[in-house]
Amino acid sequence: MFAEFEHDALGALTVVLVRARNPLNIGAVARAMSNFGCADLRLVQVHAPSHEDAVSAVGPSQEILRAARRYESLAEAIADCALVYGTLAPHGRAPQQPMEPLPQAAARLRAQMAVGRVALLFGSEKTGLSNHEFSHCQGVLGIPSRSEHASMNLGQAAAVCLYALMVAGFEEVPVDSPELLPLAEADHVDRITSHLAEALAAANYVGIGRPWADENLRALVRRLRVPQQDASALTGMLRKIVHVLNRTEKDLD
Amino acid sequence: MFAEFEHDALGALTVVLVRARNPLNIGAVARAMSNFGCADLRLVQVHAPSHEDAVSAVGPSQEILRAARRYESLAEAIADCALVYGTLAPHGRAPQQPMEPLPQAAARLRAQMAVGRVALLFGSEKTGLSNHEFSHCQGVLGIPSRSEHASMNLGQAAAVCLYALMVAGFEEVPVDSPELLPLAEADHVDRITSHLAEALAAANYVGIGRPWADENLRALVRRLRVPQQDASALTGMLRKIVHVLNRTEKDLD
Numbered sequence: 421m422f423a424e425f426e427h428d429a430l431g432a433l434t435v436v437l438v439r440a441r442n443p444l445n446i447g448a449v450a451r452a453m454s455n456f457g458c459a460d461l462r463l464v465q466v467h468a469p470s471h472e473d474a475v476s477a478v479g480p481s482q483e484i485l486r487a488a489r490r491y492e493s494l495a496e497a498i499a500d501c502a503l504v505y506g507t508l509a510p511h512g513r514a515p516q517q518p519m520e521p522l523p524q525a526a527a528r529l530r531a532q533m534a535v536g537r538v539a540l541l542f543g544s545e546k547t548g549l550s551n552h553e554f555s556h557c558q559g560v561l562g563i564p565s566r567s568e569h570a571s572m573n574l575g576q577a578a579a580v581c582l583y584a585l586m587v588a589g590f591e592e593v594p595v596d597s598p599e600l601l602p603l604a605e606a607d608h609v610d611r612i613t614s615h616l617a618e619a620l621a622a623a624n625y626v627g628i629g630r631p632w633a634d635e636n637l638r639a640l641v642r643r644l645r646v647p648q649q650d651a652s653a654l655t656g657m658l659r660k661i662v663h664v665l666n667r668t669e670k671d672l673d
Numbered sequence: 674m675f676a677e678f679e680h681d682a683l684g685a686l687t688v689v690l691v692r693a694r695n696p697l698n699i700g701a702v703a704r705a706m707s708n709f710g711c712a713d714l715r716l717v718q719v720h721a722p723s724h725e726d727a728v729s730a731v732g733p734s735q736e737i738l739r740a741a742r743r744y745e746s747l748a749e750a751i752a753d754c755a756l757v758y759g760t761l762a763p764h765g766r767a768p769q770q771p772m773e774p775l776p777q778a779a780a781r782l783r784a785q786m787a788v789g790r791v792a793l794l795f796g797s798e799k800t801g802l803s804n805h806e807f808s809h810c811q812g813v814l815g816i817p818s819r820s821e822h823a824s825m826n827l828g829q830a831a832a833v834c835l836y837a838l839m840v841a842g843f844e845e846v847p848v849d850s851p852e853l854l855p856l857a858e859a860d861h862v863d864r865i866t867s868h869l870a871e872a873l874a875a876a877n878y879v880g881i882g883r884p885w886a887d888e889n890l891r892a893l894v895r896r897l898r899v900p901q902q903d904a905s906a907l908t909g910m911l912r913k914i915v916h917v918l919n920r921t922e923k924d925l926d
Contacts, residue, residue, distance in 0.1 A: 429819070448826060455818040455825050480822040523840050564839065565708040566682070569733040572708050573701060576832035579825070583833045584840075586817065587776055 429586055430458035432533035436497050438464045438553055439544035440574065443473035447485065448575025449542070450474065454481035456582040461488040462497045462539075494541075494556050499607035502536030502648070505529060506549045506557040507577065516551065516639035517560045525561035526584035533585075535602040536648075540581060545574050555635040556606070558642040604651035612651065613641045615658035622665035682839055683711035685786035689750055691717045691806055692797035693827065696726035700738065701828025702795070703727065707734040709835040714741040715750045715792075747794075747809050752860040755789030755901070758782060759802045759810040760830065769804065769892035770813045775837050778814035783841035788855040789901075793834060798827050808888040809859070811895045857904035865904065866894045868911035875918035 435453055440446050440463070450461060461484050463471055468490065475485045491497040498504050508519060520528070529538050541557065543549035554560060563572060563580055572580070604612075617637055620628045627633040646654060688706055693699050693716070703714060714737050716724055721743065728738045744750040751757050761772060773781070782791050794810065796802035807813060816825060816833055825833070857865075870890055873881045880886040899907060 448829065451826055452829055454822045455816075455829075457819045522836075563708075563836065566710045569707045572832070573704055573828070575826070576701065576705055576708075576829055579829035579833050580836045583775075583816065583836065587837075 428457050428459070429589060430456055430533070430582065432537055433458045433529075433582075433585065434460040434462060434498070434501055434537060434539045435578065435582075436462045436464060436494070436539050436541045437466060437574075438494060438541060438549060439547075440466050440542070441470060441545055442574075443470045443477075445545060445574040446470060446474040447477050447479075447481065448573075449578040450481035450484045450488070451479065452575065452579035452582050453484055455579070456586045458582060459484055459487070461485070463488055463490045464494050464497045465492065466490060494553055495606070495610060498539045498541075498556065499605065499610075500537055501539035501606050502603040503529065503532045503559075503645075504539045504541065504557045504606060504642070505559045505561050506541045506554050507543070507581065508548060508554075508560050508562050516554055516636065517557060517643060519560045519562045522561050522563050522581060522584050523588075525559065526581070526588040528559075530585055530588040532603070536605070539606075540585075542574060542578060552635055555639040556642065557639075558603075558645050602648040604646045604648045608648075608651045608655075609641060609646055612646060612654050612658065613638050615655060615662060616641065618662045619658055619665060622662055681710050681712070682842060683709055683786070683835065685790055686711045686782075686835075686838065687713040687715060687751070687754055687790060687792045688831065688835075689715045689717060689747070689792050689794045690719060690827075691747060691794060691802060692800075693719050693795070694723060694798055695827075696723045696730075698798060698827040699723060699727040700730050700732070700734065701826075702831040703734040703737045703741070704732065705828065705832035705835050706737055708832070709839045711835060712737055712740070714738070716741055716743045717747050717750045718745065719743060747806055748859070748863060751792045751794075751809065752858065752863075753790055754792035754859050755856040756782065756785045756812075756898075757792045757794065757810045757859060757895070758812045758814050759794045759807050760796070760834065761801060761807075761813050761815050769807055769889070770810060770896060772813045772815045775814050775816050775834060776841075778812065779834070779837035779841040781812075783838055785856070786838075789858075792859075793838075795827060795831060805888055808892040809895065810892075811856075811898050855901040857899045857901045861901075861904045861908075862894060862899055865899060865907050865911065866891050868908060868915060869894065871915045872911055872918060875915055 435449060435458060437446060437449060453459065453461060471488065471490060475482065505525060532538050541549060541553065543553065563577060565572065617628060688702060688711060690699060690702060706714060724741065724743060728735065758778060785791050794802060794806065796806065816830060818825065870881060
C-alpha cells in the first residue's frame with residue numbers, strides 16, 4: 421500500500437474552510453493535507469490575520485497555506501467544483517441533504533475525483549456550516565462518533581476525512597457506476613438554479629425571492645446532481661420557459 | 674452505521690502515550706478517544722505538569738484525562754494487554770517488526786479486541802517510539818501518507834487510528850480466524866522472555882546480558898504472539914531447561 425501511494429493522491433480534491441477562526445486549526449488542516457497529498461486549500465470569510473498567522477508557522481505545509489486563496493462567498497470558492505460535500509457532526513441538526521457516513525461518502529467522492537474536481541467543506545469551529553452553506557452542497561457527510569461527544573476538533577476531523585478518502589483509493593471502483601458521470605461544475609449549477617428561480621418567479625410560484633426559499637431551491641437543484649452533459653440543455657429549457665412566461669405576462673397586461 | 678455505534682465501541686482498547694510533551698497534544702488525543710468511544714489512556718514518562726495542564730482544560734474529554742494513569746516504565750503500563758502495537762511514520766526507520774498499513778492492522782486489532790485488551794502506543798512528538806519501546810510490541814502500524822511529508826501531528830494521528838479501528842468494527846470479522854486466539858498478557862510474555870534469557874545465559878549463548886541483545890530477544894518473543902493457552906506450558910518448559918542447565922554447570926565444576 422505504501423509503494424502505491426502517490427505524491428498527489430488527492431490532487432482532484434479541494435478543501436474549503438468556511439469562517440475558520442483559529443490559525444492553529446487552519447495550520448492543522450494544511451498539515452493533514454500535506455500528509456495525504458492534497459494541495460488545494462480555499463478559505464471563505466476567513467480573517468486575513470488568521471490566514472497570515474497560519475502561514476507564518478514554519479513547516480512542510482507552509483506552501484499549501486501560502487497558496488491558499490481567500491474568498492468572500494462560498495459560491496465563488498467552489499465555482500469550478502463538480503461535486504461539493506459539506507461535513508457535519510453525526511448527531512448535529514438535520515441538513516437539507518441526507519447524511520452519508522464517511523466511509524461510504526469517501527468511496528463516492530473518490531470515484532468522482534477521477535472525472536472532476538471535488539470540494540469538501542468544513543464550517544467554523546463554533547457553529548459548523550450554516551443551512552445557507554449546506555444549500556450549496558450536493559451531499560453531507562458525517563464522521564461516525566459517540567453521541568455523547570460527537571463534536572470533533574477541526575484539524576482532527578480533516579485528518580480523518582482525508583485518510584478515509586486516501587484509503588478509498590485503494591478499493592475497487594466500479595467503473596461503470598452511474599456515479600462516475602462527470603457532474604456539472606458549481607457555477608453552471610448556479611446558473612441553472614437562477615433560471616429556475618426566474619421561471620418560478622415569472623409563474624408567481626409561492627415564496628420565491630425570500631431567503632429561505634432561495635436556500636431550499638438551491639439545495640433541491642444540488643440534490644439532482646446534474647451531469648455535465650445535461651447542464652446546457654437544462655439551462656436552455658429553463659431560459660425558453662422564462663422567455664415564454666414573461667411574454668405571456670406581457671400579453672396578459 | 675450511526676445507529677449501530679456504541680458508547681464504548683473501543684472499550685477494549687488502551688491508548689498509551691510514551692514521553693508525550695505537549696499538553697495540547699495530550700488533550701487532543703483524549704478528545705479523539707472521547708469522540709470514538711475509548712476511555713483508557715495511560716501515560717509513560719510524561720511529566721506530571723504536562724498531564725495536569727491537559728486535565729485543567731475544560732471539555733468532554735476531561736474525564737479521560739483525569740482518569741489517565743501515569744507510569745515510569747512501558748512494561749508496567751501494558752502489563753495487562755494481550756496485543757501491543759506501536760505506531761510509526763510509514764517512511765521512518767525500520768523497526769524490529771514488519772510494518773502493517775493502518776487499514777489492515779486496524780482489522781487485526783479490532784478482531785483481537787473481542788477476546789483481550791489491546792494497546793496502541795504513540796511515541797513522543799519529536800522522536801516517536803525508540804527501538805527499546807518497539808521491542809515491547811507485537812506489531813507496528815503505519816499510516817499511509819506522502820513520503821515527502823509523512824510525519825503527522827500526534828492528535829491527528831491518534832484520531833485517524835481510532836477512526837480506522839472504529840470503522841473496522843463494521844466489517845465482517847472472520848470468527849474462525851487464528852487471529853482470534855486470546856493472546857497471553859504482556860506481563861506473562863515478559864516472564865517467558867526472562868526465562869528464555871536465563872536459559873540462554875546458562876547455556877553461554879553469545880551476547881546475552883547486553884542491552885541490544887535484551888531488546889532483540891524481547892522483540893523476538895513478541896513476534897511469536899504467544900497464545901494465552903500456551904503461556905504457562907512455555908514458562909514451565911523454560912524453567913525446567915534453566916534448572917537442568919544450571920545443574921549441568923554445577924556438575925561440570
